[in-house]
Amino acid sequence: MSCFLCNSSVGKKLVMSVSGCFLVLFILFHMSMNLTAIISPAGYNTICEFLGANWYALAGTAVLAAGVLVHILYALVLTLNNYRARGSQRYAVTVQEPGVAWSSKNMLVLGFVVLAGLAIHLIHFWSKMQLVELLGGHVNALGFGPADGAALIAHTFSKWYNVLIYLVWLAALWFHLTHGVWSMFQTVGWANDTWYPRLKCLANVVATLVFLGFAAVVVVYFAKNCCCTCC
Amino acid sequence: MAFKLDAKIPAGELAQKWSNHKAAIKVVSPANKRKLDIIVIGTGLGGGAAAASLGELGYNVKVFCIQDSPRRAHSIAAQGGINAAKNYQNDNDSVYRLFYDTIKGGDYRAREANVYRLAEVSNLIIDQCVAQGVPFAREYGGLLANRSFGGAQVSRTFYARGQTGQQLLLGAYAALNKEIAAGTVKSYPRHEMLDLVIENGEARGIIARNLVTGEIERYGAHAVVLASGGYGNVFFLSTNAMGSNGSAAFQCYRKGAGFANPCFTQIHPTCIPKHGTQQSKLTLMSESLRNDGRIWVPKKLEDVKALRAGTLKPSEIAEEDRDYYLERRYPAFGNLVPRDVASRAAKERCDAGFGVNETGLAVFLDFKTAIARLGKDIIKQRYGNLFDMYEEITDVSPYEEPMQIFPAVHYTMGGIWVDYNLMTTIPGLYAIGEANFSDHGANRLGASALMQGLADGYFVLPYTIGDYLSHKIQAPKVDTNTPAFEEAEKAVRAKIAKLMSIQGKQSVDDIHKRLGNIMWENVGMARSKESLTKAIAEIKALRAEFWKDVKVVGDPMSFNVELEKALRLADFLELGELMARDALNREESCGGHFRVEHQTEEGEADRDDEHFAYAAVWEYKGMDAEPEMTKEPLNFEFVHLAKRNYKD
Amino acid sequence: MNFTLKIWRQKDAKSKGGFETYKVSDISEDTSFLEMLDILNNDLIHAGKEPVAFDHDCREGICGMCSLHIDGKAHGPGQGATTCQIYMRKFKDGATITIEPWRSAAFPVIKDLVVNRGAYDQILQAGGFISVRTNSVPDANAIPIPKADADEAMDAAACIGCGACAATCKNGSAMLFVAARVSSLAKLPQGRVEGARRAKAMVAKMDELGFGNCTNTGACQAECPKSISIAHIARLNREFLSAKFED
Known part of the structure; x- marks a missing residue:
């Protein structure tokens, strides 16, 4: 059984689907957590503390990192396969087929944008929070405590270019999810003509929810900062 | 030398003939089947079903088709359905009624015994296809649905939307794939049979052209099965596929197989x-x-x-x-x-x-x-x-x-003459489906072509061929390095070289269209002595023109569609004449053959049973020589010959 | 009507190909696309040039022999139709039309616009059948099949094996083709018996032959001349995965 997950096309797709599903669930969790920051910065910091260098948080982080890694690795392998399967001679003329979503044909590119965003995000946050704790530090480069997530958010989104980068990142994620979410049902075989509209609707809802949830924090903190500066 | 035709129709009651015959013919043991090779030309319903069934029995089968896959044979285009005497509609259908409708529909120009057998095995076909996963139309109760077709007052046609032929062919093709996977059948797509090889009066193999590389190749076998379909494309415009042709059958005719009732064309x-x-x-x-x-x-x-x-x-x-x-x-x-x-x-x-x-x-x-x-x-x-x-x-x-x-x-009801065993006048050469002449007389009823192809391929040939092969169990593998193969290959190469060397002014299609016009105008829906005589002269002249003025471009040792078409047209140019000759000989109107001289006052076909209740079997005598005709009398023991009446 | 045609010409599998430009004139709008190519070919022959090789046979949209990537679309403009069913009235007078062969690693070019689709046969040989012997089967009405199931099996069985799905797919994936067969047989009680074996064998063969992976773009379904739904791909996935988990 282990081998079909590495050898067969449908097996590899199953890995994409399951790891993708796991990442979607994580993102939904992360988003809900972030929303706390709007309502109560102190509450948010409590969660941050909870997710510091504790064994369970570290284990979670490791699993999460593995999930991301597997998702990316398989994406690369599959894309390489697909590129070869297309043959050396490409079409001179191609058009977008009717009913085919742009995102579905550009998942890898979108994935790279998401990945780049993730890298920036890790530098912005994770390296200044869990990593600091892990290395035994009590204060990060910016002078905040590693569990003071709210301060970090406020600091990051006080800069307009960070706001822009995050919004672009979230937009790419939106596109990635509109295809990815219904697609994971298709790949495991839980789809049919009746359910396609429903699944695609679900995908759009999830993607939009994720976008709005994350963007809300970014925008609210940016707005707060603007207000403070103005005032 | 005229043919000595023996239809080998078993004696006895009509309904018992096939069972008696099956019991009487010889079989080949499994160990011996493995030693015997069979070539099948064509992968439509007849060829596909035969190749699959023969492979399953244990013979070594080589199956050839001109298309890029066996699945594309023109049987696939049949839309409406397939007849069977299941009586699922409770409308008093029976094997006898299907037999009677078919023989009457064919205007009493088919053999009783063959047609009865066809009706008899029709039910097995439906069973077989359902078991293969053919998604026939069904009623809400989950049982099979039927519709009506021409020439019948019962509802006995099974169908799969408008794609019945496709679904039946995919069934046969699947059976074929099963055997290809099992190694009993080897498939040769994009190969065209260009000649039949005969040794000691028996069919021993074929010369084929690999349509991709242009190579001329030899294949030997203990028996050859012709399932190459009909020759309707002699008219240029027809409902046949562009590649459908009469060449494989025509090579067999040229090598001594009788061609029966060539004029019976269905419009x-x-x-x-x-x-x-x-x-x-x-x-x-x-x-x-x-x-x-x-x-x-x-x-x-x-x-x-x-x-x-x-x-x-x-x-x-x-x-x-x-x-x-x-x-x-x-x-x-x-x-x-x-x-x-x-x-x-x-x-x-x-x-x-x-x-x-x-x-x-x-x-x-x-x-x-x-x-x-x-x-x-x-x-x-x-x-x-x-x-x-x-x-x-x-x-x-x-x-x-x-x-x-x-x-x-x-559709062409005429074709290579076969006996009750589906063997042609050449021992070891069989013809099945549209390629033979046997079951539809002068007119085929709708939804009966699929029935005949599958009946021959699944249920008749696999038994009857054993009778012949039982005499071959001692025979070694056919050696293709013999003078007969040598000569046949040389002739094919010479013909190709000749065609390539002409480099005239007209394309193959230019000449084919002209042939089509001559055929449609003179040998089409209404034929007369005058039109047929004219057609014979015109076709002869056109044939001479073809051999002087055709232009075939490209390299014969490569993928060359023009060469393929030229080879086929060369045969159509002889076949057209043969059709006209047969039509001229048949001084009556019956089924699809309508002679304007022979019609009733109401304009209905005026059949002449006294003089023409026979199959006209033609023997090749050379390109420009007159073929010789032998009659196979049609004896109607069980049905009363009557004027076809669809009025009341 | 008049057209400029940019057609891929390639001598054989080994040669390098390229586009050549031709003009055709006085084409009636009732002419089919392939008849238009016939006219071009007849002109080429008269000029002593080699005609353009292209696959075609029934010209009724059912044999699956015709192919062609026309102006960026498999089987040309229009949906639910093969190339042979495209009529010139679908094009603008004076248009330039680009015609390419199917492009997929598993479908190597044989000549000009003709490709080798033997890989599809090989996939079906791996298991696209029900193992029944001739003449040893029950009565056709012995097993009732719900009409809805039979209809769905027929929807999938409508596949003509033309190769448009793999040719269109940006991944060169043959999933729609494989799914059509697996799904059609899976919906019938007769086909269920070997369902697991079939799904595994056909997917394995498809992978072995170098087809790509499905990324659910749905381009295949959009270009399929028989409008076969990717719901059959979902069923194939289900069949395959459940078979694998049972191993």
């Missing part, structure tokens, strides 16, 4: 009319449409004029001004008369000046009444894909306006 009544000179083929609209469609032309000539001028829409013509001529002339069968009758009736109306389009060569097939009775949805369910196809081609929606239809060449 299908419901095709989309011809639209211009650039047309490459005619598109069939399934006969099943006649279940619900009504055929008519206007009663008044002024309406015809207005239609042609485009000032009047057909839907605007009042009910009382329409002439539903089939319902008028044949009240008992109405729009579901056999194909030959429907075609001729359309021609009669068009000849009388009532043809409804600019060319005057079209009649209406109208669904107005059916739509009013059943609603558009049901009609859409039944014929949706056909209606869409019609609209795509003509830009007219059959939901709004009636379809225009006209007869077109569709």
